[in-house]
Amino acid sequence: MTETHIPVLLQEMLHTLAPQDGCTYIDATFGGGGYTDAILNTANCKVIAIDRDPDAQKRALPFENKYKDRFQFISGTFSDLDNLLPKDSLCDGIVFDFGMSSFQLDEADRGFSFRLNGPLDMRMSKDFGLTAADVVNTYSAEELAEIIWFYGDEKKSRIIARAIVEQRKIKPFETTIELAQLVRKFVKRHDGLDPATLTFQALRIFVNNELIEIDTVLKKTLSHLSAGGKVVAVSFHALEDRLIKNWIRSDHSALQHSGYTLKALFSKPICPSDEEVRKNPRSRSAKLRAVQLISTKTIWSGS
Ligand SMILES: C[S@@+](CC[C@H](N)C(=O)[O-])C[C@H]1O[C@@H](n2cnc3c(N)ncnc32)[C@H](O)[C@@H]1O
Known part of the structure; x- marks a missing residue:
């Protein structure tokens, strides 16, 4: 059983999200809390973390003790975002690190690994x-x-x-x-x-119904973002990346009617460096894409 999960593209995620004091972020795939910890250490901000895995909930306990009211864990599937988050609350950024964690993969009893003998389960x-x-x-x-x-x-x-x-x-x-x-x-x-x-x-x-989960949550994210808020998503295979790419490119004209536009922060996804892949081979297929919600009123007024 593994004792740790090495967060993938961690510095790239942090640099893109650029956490600020007083802001609230959602880590929709808490896992071992690697992203959450880095965000909370970068700024005096708050993180609401979500994970469907009860073992992740146990790993969140020390975070509650350490960060007190700057951290909140919510157990559930992220496709249920609208019901999991406080009504009408907006956040300044949402991060996703899709797929499974090393905790899940390396625990034989979870049944994810073809190398370890365990019950053929695979449910998160x-x-x-x-x-x-x-x-x-x-x-x-x-x-x-x-x-x-x-x-x-x-x-x-x-x-x-x-x-x-x-x-x-x-x-x-x-x-x-x-x-x-x-x-x-x-x-x-x-x-x-x-x-x-x-x-x-x-x-x-x-x-785990993973693709429908991703497709569903992406369509819900924007209604939880405040102006200037970002969505940062890390995928691990082509099916996940295609959903993210298509969502970024999809018709967001309804947004424009309400005075916002969605800006892709990079034209091409960010991939791990050779050094990261060498240190953590599980990162080899990762891709990071990000968008920002921009108020068109701000653009027009020039402020
Ligand atoms: C790659 S791990 C995240 C690792 C985390 N970023 C870290 O640094 O420790 C993905 C996590 O997302 C969770 N997850 C996957 N699909 C989910 C879903 N639909 N809803 C909520 N959590 C999900 C998994 O249980 C797993 O713990």
């Missing part, structure tokens, strides 16, 4: 939803192939799906290693990635 919150075992033991070969193809971009998705269905006739899947070993029989890779990587990624995204 064990309170509800199907486990990965439920999915592989009950979905049809066609449904499994589609999940593994769409969320994992795994070219052997049909072969893997058919093998899963054959194997479960003998014995239903219970553990991560059972699934990983089956996939490794049918997928060979020459790029250093474990052959089970994409199948596990696909099941994790599906089980």
Whole structure:
């Protein structure tokens, strides 16, 4: 079990958000609190942190003791942002660091890892939803192939799906290693990635409804931002990054009618340096994008 999670693109996130005294920020993916800690140490500001994982809630306890009323933890899924945040409250920035934490990946009992043997679970919150075992033991070969193809971009998705269905006739899947070993029989890779990587990624995204969560929350963020407020989002694979990119480029004309515009802070995403990737290989696919809500009234008046 890992004792820590190394925050990815931390300095880049901080530099972009540029926390200010007296402001309030939302860390919608608290994890181990790496982003929250850095924000609270940079300015005399407040952070409202959200995470769906009950283990993250436990990790937030020392933050409550340390930062007192500058820190608040809310347990829940970020797609429920409108109900989680105090009504009509506006904040000065929202940060997202999508995907899973090293705490989740490296804890065998959570069932995310193809390297550690554990129950085939993969739920970020064990309170509800199907486990990965439920999915592989009950979905049809066609449904499994589609999940593994769409969320994992795994070219052997049909072969893997058919093998899963054959194997479960003998014995239903219970553990991560059972699934990983089956996939490794049918997928060979020459790029250093474990052959089970994409199948596990696909099941994790599906089980946690991750893309719908992201799509939903992005559409809600702007109504919680004050003028000048920023959204800083870090993604880890192309499906996540595409949702962020499309949201930034989408039609925000309704905003303009109410006197605001959305400005992308960079034309291209920020990626980790070679040094960061060397120190923390899990950062290798990260991309940071950011936007700022600008009042057009401010622009016109020249102030
Ligand atoms: C990559 S980690 C964040 C790490 C954090 N930035 C840090 O520095 O420690 C992502 C976190 O987001 C949480 N998460 C993922 N999807 C979520 C959702 N839909 N709602 C709330 N939390 C979510 C996960 O449980 C996980 O703890």
